[in-house]
Amino acid sequence: MMNRLILFLAILLFLLAATPAFAENTLRPEILPRVVKQGEVCLMRTAGPKNLKSMEGEFQGKRIPLILNSSGKFYEALLGVDLDTKLAKYQIKVRGQDKGGKGFFGVSSLEVKKASFKTQTLSLPSSMVDLDPKTLERVNGETKRLEDLFQRVRKEKLWKGRFLQPVQGEISTPFGIRRVINRQNKSPHSGVDLRAEEGAPVLASNAGSVVIVDDLFFSGKSVILDHGQGIYSMYFHLSEILVREGERISKGDVLGQVGSTGRSTGPHLHWGLRVHGSKVDPFSLLRVTDPMRD
Numbered sequence: 139m140m141n142r143l144i145l146f147l148a149i150l151l152f153l154l155a156a157t158p159a160f161a162e163n164t165l166r167p168e169i170l171p172r173v174v175k176q177g178e179v180c181l182m183r184t185a186g187p188k189n190l191k192s193m194e195g196e197f198q199g200k201r202i203p204l205i206l207n208s209s210g211k212f213y214e215a216l217l218g219v220d221l222d223t224k225l226a227k228y229q230i231k232v233r234g235q236d237k238g239g240k241g242f243f244g245v246s247s248l249e250v251k252k253a254s255f256k257t258q259t260l261s262l263p264s265s266m267v268d269l270d271p272k273t274l275e276r277v278n279g280e281t282k283r284l285e286d287l288f289q290r291v292r293k294e295k296l297w298k299g300r301f302l303q304p305v306q307g308e309i310s311t312p313f314g315i316r317r318v319i320n321r322q323n324k325s326p327h328s329g330v331d332l333r334a335e336e337g338a339p340v341l342a343s344n345a346g347s348v349v350i351v352d353d354l355f356f357s358g359k360s361v362i363l364d365h366g367q368g369i370y371s372m373y374f375h376l377s378e379i380l381v382r383e384g385e386r387i388s389k390g391d392v393l394g395q396v397g398s399t400g401r402s403t404g405p406h407l408h409w410g411l412r413v414h415g416s417k418v419d420p421f422s423l424l425r426v427t428d429p430m431r432d
């Protein structure tokens with residue numbers, strides 16, 4: 139009986155040791171920066187053999203594909219830390235596999251610190267806040283359509299180099315601010331409002347594909363770009379839209395004009411950003427991609 143048990147354990151140990159996939163601790167992933175605040179973006183990268191079939195990271199249960207950068211030295215992906223992320227030190231696993239099935243594995247960590255989002259109190263016409271059942275149904279449908287979209291990850295990388303600010307103008311409402319509208323707590327501000335004149339051109343922050351052109355209840359005339367690798371940028375409250383769904387866009391192309399459509403109190407651009415579904419501050423993406431070559 140005892141001999142059988144020992145034999146069984148020996149076989150089990152042999153099988154565990156012989157499992158080739160990801161058994162080797164051979165990658166040294168870096169997270170830059172390793173400490174971020176809620177709502178910020180960072181870069182995950184690792185060196186690795188050039189002929190890999192796949193390389194992916196894992197953060198909060200999300201699988202994030204890394205692709206070889208233009209220098210050919212690093213596999214990279216942007217990582218978005220949602221503004222509601224719990225404060226903690228997170229473990230980030232990275233796994234790769236070559237064409238022969240050999241596995242590579244490495245671990246790094248990312249510490250998320252508290253962002254000090256302020257609170258803004260607003261008064262708006264009740265027709266824009268207390269929604270009748272039909273409008274509520276419309277709003278819920280629009281929200282679901284966008285949330286479903288942000289979960290989709292186009293593996294191809296359409297963006298290149300640094301992202302740019304779509305209009306030059308000061309920030310009128312910062313990212314993440316907690317809003318109390320007509321004494322009701324509303325969801326935090328998931329983008330940045332940039333003050334600009336009605337009709338000012340709105341530029342594409344980076345190359346991408348136009349995935350939404352629509353007139354939405356809250357956002358008014360809206361354009362959403364898919365930059366690939368789970369990165370989406372959005373441009374809301376436009377007065378005019380100059381692109382069509384499905385169109386390929388280069389960085390700096392004019393998407394439309396600044397306006398005040400939807401729920402808006404004056405001409406401005408609401409510039410939003412999602413990275414793998416996470417709501418993040420677009421200015422954080424500008425900082426992280428600033429050193430990147432075009």
Ligand SMILES: [Zn+2]
Pocket residue numbers: 311327329330331407408409
């Ligand atoms: Zn806004």
